[in-house]
Amino acid sequence: MAETIEWRAARLAAARDLTPDIRLIEIETDGAFVPPAPGSHINVAVQIGERADRRSYSVVGPCQDGRYRIAVKRLPESRGGSAYMWSLAPGARLTVSTPGNHFALSPHRPDYLLVAGGIGITPIYSMALALQEAGVPFRVLYGARGRADLALADDLAERIGGRLECFVSDEGRRIGFAAEIERLAPGGELYVCGPIGMLEDAKSAWAASGRPVGGLRFETFGSSGRFATKGFTVRIPRLGREIDVPANASMLDALEAAGVEMISDCRRGECGLCALTILDKDGIVDHRDVFFSDEEKASDAKLCTCVSRVAGGSITVDTADRMAP
Amino acid sequence: MTETKTFPLNAWYAAAWGHEVKRDLTARTVCGKDMVLYRKGDGTAVALEDACWHRLLPLSMGHLRGDEVVCGYHGLVFDAGGRCTYMPAQKTINPSACVRAFPVVERHRMIWVWPGDPALADPAKMPDFHWNDGTEWIGEGGTFYSMKCDYRLVIDNLMDLTHETYVHAGSIGDDAITATPFDVTHTDRSATLTRWMIDIEPPPFWEKQLGRPGSRVDRWQIITFQAPTIISGDVGVAVHGTGAPDGDRRQGVNGHFLAAITPETATTCHYHWNFVRTFHKEDAALTATLTKAHVNDGKGLYDQDFEVLEAQQKAIDRNPRMPFYNLNIDAGALWARRLIDHMIEAESPGSAFRPGVAAE
Numbered sequence A: 001m002a003e004t005i006e007w008r009a010a011r012l013a014a015a016r017d018l019t020p021d022i023r024l025i026e027i028e029t030d031g032a033f034v035p036p037a038p039g040s041h042i043n044v045a046v047q048i049g050e051r052a053d054r055r056s057y058s059v060v061g062p063c064q065d066g067r068y069r070i071a072v073k074r075l076p077e078s079r080g081g082s083a084y085m086w087s088l089a090p091g092a093r094l095t096v097s098t099p100g101n102h103f104a105l106s107p108h109r110p111d112y113l114l115v116a117g118g119i120g121i122t123p124i125y126s127m128a129l130a131l132q133e134a135g136v137p138f139r140v141l142y143g144a145r146g147r148a149d150l151a152l153a154d155d156l157a158e159r160i161g162g163r164l165e166c167f168v169s170d171e172g173r174r175i176g177f178a179a180e181i182e183r184l185a186p187g188g189e190l191y192v193c194g195p196i197g198m199l200e201d202a203k204s205a206w207a208a209s210g211r212p213v214g215g216l217r218f219e220t221f222g223s224s225g226r227f228a229t230k231g232f233t234v235r236i237p238r239l240g241r242e243i244d245v246p247a248n249a250s251m252l253d254a255l256e257a258a259g260v261e262m263i264s265d266c267r268r269g270e271c272g273l274c275a276l277t278i279l280d281k282d283g284i285v286d287h288r289d290v291f292f293s294d295e296e297k298a299s300d301a302k303l304c305t306c307v308s309r310v311a312g313g314s315i316t317v318d319t320a321d322r323m324a325p
Numbered sequence B: 001m002t003e004t005k006t007f008p009l010n011a012w013y014a015a016a017w018g019h020e021v022k023r024d025l026t027a028r029t030v031c032g033k034d035m036v037l038y039r040k041g042d043g044t045a046v047a048l049e050d051a052c053w054h055r056l057l058p059l060s061m062g063h064l065r066g067d068e069v070v071c072g073y074h075g076l077v078f079d080a081g082g083r084c085t086y087m088p089a090q091k092t093i094n095p096s097a098c099v100r101a102f103p104v105v106e107r108h109r110m111i112w113v114w115p116g117d118p119a120l121a122d123p124a125k126m127p128d129f130h131w132n133d134g135t136e137w138i139g140e141g142g143t144f145y146s147m148k149c150d151y152r153l154v155i156d157n158l159m160d161l162t163h164e165t166y167v168h169a170g171s172i173g174d175d176a177i178t179a180t181p182f183d184v185t186h187t188d189r190s191a192t193l194t195r196w197m198i199d200i201e202p203p204p205f206w207e208k209q210l211g212r213p214g215s216r217v218d219r220w221q222i223i224t225f226q227a228p229t230i231i232s233g234d235v236g237v238a239v240h241g242t243g244a245p246d247g248d249r250r251q252g253v254n255g256h257f258l259a260a261i262t263p264e265t266a267t268t269c270h271y272h273w274n275f276v277r278t279f280h281k282e283d284a285a286l287t288a289t290l291t292k293a294h295v296n297d298g299k300g301l302y303d304q305d306f307e308v309l310e311a312q313q314k315a316i317d318r319n320p321r322m323p324f325y326n327l328n329i330d331a332g333a334l335w336a337r338r339l340i341d342h343m344i345e346a347e348s349p350g351s352a353f354r355p356g357v358a359a360e
Helices: A080-086 A117-133 A153-163 A177-183 A196-209 A251-257 A294-299 B149-161 B161-167 B175-179 B204-210 B284-294 B301-318 B326-349
Strands: A008-021 A023-028 A042-050 A052-057 A067-071 A092-099 A112-117 A137-146 A164-168 A189-194 A216-220 A231-237 A241-245 A273-282 A302-304 A312-318 B013-017 B026-030 B031-038 B045-050 B063-065 B068-070 B084-086 B105-106 B110-114 B141-149 B183-186 B190-202 B217-228 B230-239 B253-267 B268-277
Touching: A023 A080, A023 A092, A042 A080, A052 A067, A052 A080, A052 A117, A067 A080, A067 A117, A112 A117, A112 A177, A117 A137, A117 A153, A117 A189, A137 A153, A137 A177, A153 A164, A177 A196, A177 B013, A189 A196, A196 A216, A216 B141, A231 A251, A241 A251, A312 B268, B013 B026, B013 B031, B013 B253, B013 B268, B026 B253, B045 B105, B045 B110, B141 B301, B149 B217, B149 B230, B149 B253, B149 B268, B149 B301, B149 B326, B161 B175, B175 B190, B183 B326, B190 B326, B204 B217, B204 B253, B204 B326, B217 B326, B268 B284, B268 B301, B284 B301
Parallel strands: A112 A137, A112 A189, A137 A164, A189 A216, A231 A312
Antiparallel strands: A008 A023, A008 A092, A023 A067, A042 A052, A042 A092, A231 A241, A273 A302, A273 A312, B013 B110, B026 B031, B031 B045, B063 B068, B105 B110, B141 B268, B183 B190, B190 B217, B217 B230, B230 B253, B253 B268
16 A cells, blocks of 8 residues: 655654553644554664664554653664664754554455454554444454563453453463454455464464455564574675674674665565575574565575674575676 | 635545446546446456556556456556455565555435545435436436536536526526526435425426426426535426425426446546436336437537536636626525535645544
8 A cells, every 4th residue: 555654753742561562652743633543653864883773663542632652662672773763861852753554444345353462453453442432343452571561451351341351471371363353244354463473373373264365464573583683694606705793783784884785675584685595604594574484484585684693603594686787 | 736626535436337347457637536337256346456557558458357457567466455466577576566546326316436535435415316316316317427518517607597597498498497596405315305396387398298288387496415526406397386396296207317427637527417316217218218318419408518518627627717696596506616615625635623543
């Protein structure tokens, strides 16, 4: 869906911690307020050390008072965006975009199953409120590591009551996708926002259910993998280069910063344009994209450099560079 | 962004006659939104954004496969909900890939689409167009597609039938129209103009339909506008003195002219029209004659309007700073425009009327 976003001068109006590592930030923008549809995000200009960059954050709730709310999880190994956002105090100047949406909620479906993992609650929260308002059948399943990590759960329970069910993995509860999909009415849709492992579970259960492929909607955050985020080394024999990827940068960012010419588009593991061929590796490739199929990931032939990493160690890759004849 | 909006997006608009949408792809622009219309195997009509997610080629240049549209450029496939279900040369599908699916309802022989926020698309907000059902009232109708004028000029035209005297002299035009005062009333979603011409000579068209040569008649025009673009005109004549103004139309003939006017762009529109009647209902030849009388290869009644309206738009374009001046006869049109303006205002960012979540 084509959409136009505009950048606006803005101000951090208020902030409060929802959990020990998730902070709700309220942002006021100059100019006419563009209300966020459920599932939409805003982009925020961030400063990572010397470098200007941008991050996308799902908008929390309908924001009827004209303030955008986002929830930012502080990640010790983040690429720097969350540390920057956490460094801001009320009154700080910001530049943010009007809302865009890669995860739109389709109205008028007979039933909905919304599933959130961790900080993935942010778009799911907005969707749940919209569906509650519309008075249609839906359920929300919310998974998190510990009970203290269930940001917005109390707030949501107050608004949607028994439609919310929480799954705390420290207490041994996990979402059983096959059974949950079975309960969904025919023509119903599944919306998932969570870490890559949760998405893969959802995708395989959805495929096994035989439901139409378009009925599973998902959004991921490329920061989640099966392994902890660590620094690693990239070797490119063709260019005679060896480049370190620090824990707080993506492989794509590190290659570009080192002057390797790359093409890319989505930068969130969806389009596959930034993929490079893997020649060798001495660590485990942590595929964090949704572009390659499970079989392709298992073969380790290529990786999406915008999100995927090596879980410690090094990787040898080839690029598209060739000598002019 | 600063351009003044001329139509609301959160409304049902007629996009086509039901019989025109088949198991193939039809391109249609409604309120500046390019759409591709088609019918699924089960008969349900679908309207998708007519631009492939990938490289924006109009999907209407592709083809229908089952209930899905295949792009004619690289073969991406979109289902009836607008979700991509196939991408070439890869094993997965980009989860962001979709085109807008516009809410569609088929009712009263027309396909209606909602170009605004789909969450607000409530079939209960459908305009009343039941005269077009083809059951109680009979008429064939048609459409002037891509007429080169602001749709509001058509509304002006139909909300003030004084023009009949001049544009349609010799058929339905009559000096009595200009000589008779009228009432205009309104609700928050409709405006009604009522004109009764008592004890007059019937104009040629109505004299013929009534079939009572020499009788003087009471003639009525009760025109109702439903915001933003629907007009139904209850028109007819009855033998004078038989009680028509008090509700007894048994000594008369009654028709409705119907209009579902759909903005295509700010300065073009699709004018779906019909003339339906409850007299001589079984007379198929009369139905054909009436249809022909309205279009008649460019020489019919509506073509007279068509010519005036397109010329008027050209004049507006050439005189961009010239305001319209209004006469007493424009009261109906001005109420119609006021109701449209309220709907547009309710959709503007920051408006207190804003109904809910964002459209786009």
